Amino acid sequence: MRLLRVGAPGRETPALLDETGRIRDLRGVIDDLDAAFLADDGLSRLSSIAVDELPVLDRTGLRVGPPLHPGKIVCIGLNYRDHAAETGAPLPAEPVVFLKAPDTVVGPDDPVLIPRGSTKTDWEVELAVVIGRPARYLADTEAALACVAGYAIANDVSEREFQLERGGQWDKGKSCETFNPFGPLLVTADEVPDPQDLRLRLWVNGTPRQDGSTKDMVFPVAEIVRYLSHFMVLHPGDVINTGTPAGVALGQPDPKPYLTAGDVVEVEIDGLGRQRQVVAQA
Structure with missing residues (x-):
């Protein structure tokens, strides 16, 4: 469905x-x-x-609108080999985990607001996993996939100065208002036979910026769900943003093409639909 x-x-x-x-x-x-x-x-x-x-x-x-409002949003950082390479980061030995405020969620075509004082607002196309049953201390990846209700598109919008240069955790560069366009669809798991074989693409003002595949994930969906269940309980309605492929503004040569008011971001994942956001100033 x-x-x-x-x-x-x-x-x-x-x-x-x-x-x-x-x-x-x-x-x-x-x-x-x-x-x-x-x-x-x-x-x-x-x-x-x-x-x-x-x-x-x-x-x-x-x-x-968004296909649902998550209970919590759990994010996985540096989960694509090419994205880790473009940012100069080593491949993680375990998933890099951070949380994103649930009230960042907006519809797939709603405006994205650049925070006041921001000069480094960035984009990240991501496969979002929607949890359908409680996941707690899962024994294996088969049990993990049984907890997945379906999949959706997320744009994990990020403010890089807030995230990386202002001290503390990544969350404050990830949790600004409108920073998680979500949807348009919740596609049930039975219609996505292999979540590790999906193409993800993103354009800014018609220029291709990201073109990757979930095949390039360091930690696949099933392992992410299994792993997280040993650190927190995942409840129905929780969402996991599983990471982004190469092509973000942070990974580009200077001057980096961070978002400015009036930019148009379009996002697409195979079988999950398409998003379109017009960027505005908060």
């Missing part, structure tokens, strides 16, 4: 994208796409509905 939420910010309603590209209204079938829905085995119940009998929504002017 390809699930989404549509409507004005804070008033989104659940929907489903059918095989013909029409948006079907899920109101009256489920309350929302959220942690409670996932925890109650909602995906299994939803898989039995007659999609063709659902009302079709008019797409004209219809905003697509």
Whole structure:
């Protein structure tokens, strides 16, 4: 299934994208796409509905919001070999883990705001993993994949000065408002046969900036979920941003092409849809 939420910010309603590209209204079938829905085995119940009998929504002017609001966002840094190389960092022996504030989440086509005082706002296309059942001290990667509800696109927007030059942890360069465009779709795990064979691409003002594959991950999805479950409990509705391939502004020669107001960022992952954000000043 390809699930989404549509409507004005804070008033989104659940929907489903059918095989013909029409948006079907899920109101009256489920309350929302959220942690409670996932925890109650909602995906299994939803898989039995007659999609063709659902009302079709008019797409004209219809905003697509984030497919859900995460309980927490766990991020993995330096998880692509080419990205580690472009930043001059050694490959990590264990996953580099940091947290991103859940209120950074916005819709896939909502504006991204450059923080006040920022001169180094950067982009990062990432495969997002949505947790569907509790993950706690998982024994192996097979058990880890059984906890995955599905996949989505995340743009892990980052302010590099805040992240790397201002002391402390990475979180303050990752948690500015609007810094996690998410969606448009939550694609259920059964429709993504191999999360390690997906192409990720990102453009800024039409110029290709990132073009990578999840094959290049240092730690694959299953290992990330298994590993994290030994340090924290992952709950239904939690999201993991799994890292970014090469091509971020930080890795470019000087002067680095950091984002400025008016820039347009477009993001795409195979089978998961496409994002488009216009950058504005906070």
